[in-house]
Structures are given as structure tokens and as C-alpha cells.
Amino acid sequence: MFQIRPFDAPLGAEVIDIDLGKPLAAADYERMINAFHDHSLLVFRDQDITPEQHIAFSKRLGELQVHIQSTYHLPGYPEIYSISNVVDENGKPIGLADAGKVWHTDLSYVTQPSRCSLLHALEVPHDDSGKPLGDTLFASTIRAYEALPDATKRRLVGLKAMHSYMHIFDKITAMKRVGAANLVPLTEEQKKKVPDVMHPVVITHPYTRKKILFVNEGITVSIAGLPQAEGAALLQELVDHAHKPEFVYRHSWRAGDLLMWDNFSTQHLAMHDYALPRRRRMRRTTVQGSTPVYDPLPT
Numbered sequence: 489m490f491q492i493r494p495f496d497a498p499l500g501a502e503v504i505d506i507d508l509g510k511p512l513a514a515a516d517y518e519r520m521i522n523a524f525h526d527h528s529l530l531v532f533r534d535q536d537i538t539p540e541q542h543i544a545f546s547k548r549l550g551e552l553q554v555h556i557q558s559t560y561h562l563p564g565y566p567e568i569y570s571i572s573n574v575v576d577e578n579g580k581p582i583g584l585a586d587a588g589k590v591w592h593t594d595l596s597y598v599t600q601p602s603r604c605s606l607l608h609a610l611e612v613p614h615d616d617s618g619k620p621l622g623d624t625l626f627a628s629t630i631r632a633y634e635a636l637p638d639a640t641k642r643r644l645v646g647l648k649a650m651h652s653y654m655h656i657f658d659k660i661t662a663m664k665r666v667g668a669a670n671l672v673p674l675t676e677e678q679k680k681k682v683p684d685v686m687h688p689v690v691i692t693h694p695y696t697r698k699k700i701l702f703v704n705e706g707i708t709v710s711i712a713g714l715p716q717a718e719g720a721a722l723l724q725e726l727v728d729h730a731h732k733p734e735f736v737y738r739h740s741w742r743a744g745d746l747l748m749w750d751n752f753s754t755q756h757l758a759m760h761d762y763a764l765p766r767r768r769r770m771r772r773t774t775v776q777g778s779t780p781v782y783d784p785l786p787t
């Protein structure tokens with residue numbers, strides 16, 4: 489019988505005494521999902537699981553997405569995206585080293601963004617004193633919405649924003665560090681698979697029905713229906729607001745951690761404060777969610 493221990497933070501809880509390598513009974517799965525919706529982020533420590541077990545657990549939540557950057561699919565497992573700064577014996581990167589360098593929501597650039605992401609840490613870098621490096625920051629988009637002034641909330645009703653994979657691709661490429669930036673340019677055919685999409689600026693969470701501020705610095709390009717300068721100023725104000733420290737939980741990783749986060753009710757940022765020979769190796773799945781909508785019914 490696993491325990492759920494909420495963090496003293498705006499989001500997140502640790503699930504204790506659970507082995508994700510074994511199928512969860514229906515009642516346990518339901519308890520876990522309820523905790524997930526309550527806390528937006530669950531941390532499972534000490535998970536020694538195979539890619540097959542990672543995929544099997546993820547599939548309980550829905551259909552898995554296959555990332556457009558096929559270069560970094562785990563060989564033999566297209567549903568698993570490798571995030572790593574490690575290179576193989578031929579000097580070829582085994583994963584995307586530059587993941588998450590700007591605040592973002594995974595796959596908000598598709599019509600049906602990820603309901604959640606499940607990231608499993610195999611190797612975590614440390615500094616010379618043993619302190620973990622490569623933390624991930626998570627911001628609550630529920631708290632961010634709730635903290636907006638009422639006048640801003642009224643102004644956002646009915647507004648839509650454009651989200652673009654190429655926007656974050658270009659941002660991360662522009663931030664490249666020597667020996668680290670390894671995003672592979674998309675082919676024209678791949679680009680056609682990730683056209684820009686529009687989502688409401690405020691959405692209703694599909695399960696909890698809470699209101700969410702659904703714009704992020706990395707992927708959201710513009711707000712439609714406003715004069716260009718006004719829309720740009722509003723977007724900047726919102727993306728800056730979204731990750732204020734009072735909405736943020738910072739996770740220090742340990743090898744064996746599996747984090748499962750809600751991409752509607754959070755956004756995140758990866759710290760890039762390490763480099764080889766300090767190794768970081770992770771595997772991620774993403775679960776397809778529903779098309780984001782704003783439902784004006786009261787929660």
C-alpha cells in the first residue's frame with residue numbers, strides 16, 4: 489500500500505513504496521491518478537524499470553506520442569525519447585542534450601498536447617561535493633492563473649495564442665553551447681507534421697476543471713486578435729508571470745527517479761549547469777491529451 493506525501497511547495501508529491509515495474513491494481517491506479525490530479529507532479533524514487541515497463545506504465549494513461557525528433561528515439565522504442573548529454577563510442581549523441589532550456593510545456597505545439605510526461609533518470613550529474621546538478625523547475629499554471637488580477641482574467645477570456653515547435657527549436661539553437669547543442673534540423677516533411685497551432689490562452693483542465701494559464705515562453709509565439717504590439721506585450725507579461733518563484737517547485741534528481749507531470753497544470757525548465765564528463769541520461773514518454781478548451785462554466 490503506497491503512501492502519498494505532498495511537498496511543501498506549490499505542486500508535487502512523492503509516492504512512497506511503489507514499484508512501477510509491476511502492474512498497479514485498478515484501485516491503486518485510481519488512487520495514484522487522483523493524487524496526480526491533486527498535485528500535478530508525482531515523484532517515484534528508486535525505480536529500476538526497463539523501457540518496456542516504462543512504456544507499459546505510461547500506456548495506462550493513454551496513447552503515447554512519438555517525438556518529431558526521431559534521431560533521439562531510444563533504439564527499438566520510438567515511444568521513448570532519449571534526453572542525454574552522453575555520446576557513444578563514435579562520438580554520436582545518444583540523446584537530446586539541449587532539452588528544456590527555456591520554460592515550456594511538452595508538445596504544446598500540437599493540436600492535442602501531452603496530457604503528461606514521464607521522465608526516468610538513469611544517470612544524474614553531480615558537482616565535486618556530491619550535490620546533484622541538472623535540476624528541473626516546475627511551475628503551477630493553476631496558481632499562475634489564480635494569481636492574475638481580475639481585470640487580466642477578464643481580458644484573457646476568448647483570446648487564443650499560437651504555439652510553434654519551430655519557435656522553441658530556433659530559441660534553443662540560438663542558445664547553443666560548444667559541444668552541446670544537438671538539435672537536428674527537421675526535414676520539410678517533418679516540418680509539415682508540426683504546423684503551428686492555436687490554443688486558448690486560458691484553458692479548463694480536462695479532469696479537474698480548474699482554470700489554467702496556457703502560454704509558455706518557449707513555444708507560444710503570439711496572441712491572436714490584438715494589435716501586434718499590444719499582443720506581444722501581453723504575451724511577455726503572461727509568460728514572465730507564469731514562472732514566478734511562488735508558483736515553482738524545484739526538483740533535484742536522483743538516479744532511479746521517475747517524474748510524472750501534468751502538462752496542462754504545469755510548465756517546466758531544465759537547468760543546464762553541468763557538462764561532460766558529468767553524465768546525464770534520461771528517458772521520457774509523453775501521453776497524448778485532449779484538445780485544450782476554455783469552458784466558461786464555473787468550477
Ligand SMILES: [Fe+2]
Binds near residue numbers: 588593
Ligand atoms: Fe520538457
